[in-house]
Amino acid sequence: MSEPAKITLEVQRYHPEQDSGPRWQRYTVPYTAEMSVLEGLQYIKDHLDGSLTFRWSCRMAICGSCGCMIDGEPELACHVFLRDYAPGPVRVAALDHFPIQRDLVIDHSDFLEKLETVHSYLIPAEERTPADGTHRQTPQAMADYYDYAQCINCLLCYAACPQYGWHPDFAGPAALALLQRYNLDDRDGGHRLRERVIDAEQGVWGCTLVGYCSEVCPKGVDPARAINQNKAGSAARYLLGWWRPGRRRGEDRE
């Protein structure tokens, strides 16, 4: 039998107890046509260097935990194949714009905190109890938000957003897309609450429509659209606020 093909991976390493900054380490890995980059990393961990640290769980582009920069592009490591980068070297680094905890593991607590602020859950427009049965809607009403509901919180879009890199306060693509997912739901009545997030400087106005977030999203969420759909309404609210001074600065809101 012939030797298996080999590919070189150049992996970003950072162990805070010994490194002052990230460094690169090369590994040569045998691969087959159906092996993902994630499987390449797993090969390294199992056979070459047990100290390599990275996140993963589902191996099928569902859990959103294996995001990293592969040759400079934000990707899910389980969603791209080694064969497409052969013979390498292919560079695997931690997701851009996030603090690195160890090797490819980033600290995503900032995103989780933001997710808590955008009210990304159904706030029923009318009072309901479980006795009312299923809260149904038409397929057409669902189509309005369906794409935005596909987000798996992988954060590739944040790694593709220079505005987030400069201004970590910016709520960012995924959080605002999830906000829009519930705003567009015809059973929902939480607009007023979410307007505060949208209209803030760290809300949709933090976005300058670089648009790269929508290109990298592995789930077709199109966060750039979710954000920019809100700008006209937000601008209108701002102008109306000047026109009717009593309504400014959210005095009318609870």
Place this chain on the structure above:
Amino acid sequence: MSRPPVYRPSMRGWWQRHPAYRRYLLREGSSALLAAYALWLLAGLVSLAAGEAAYERWRELHGNPWVFGVHLAALLAALYHAVTWFRLLPLTLPALRWGGRRITDRTLVRGAWLTYVALSVGVWLYLLGGVR
């Protein structure tokens, strides 16, 4: 127990990291030339208000090859900016429906271009009529 330090990456050289960033800079940068052209027109208006001699001097400047070159660059920048502007337009609109069907981005962009061309032709015809 204290947490080990995290490494915070910097944004230095960010635009070198991906062509999408450079396309973005080109798009935003093209508006600088548009602004310059608007200022040029404003200067023309001011010289018009200042009297015939000043206005003629402003007009004569257009014969200068440098001024011509900058005008050409501004025209190209305006066209490029218009193309990108129209392409991004659908992202700013809510999902629109026509007879129950979603209007595609392509239709929206085409509609916007058609409206733009129709308005431009209208303005041209009006101006030509005014000259005559």
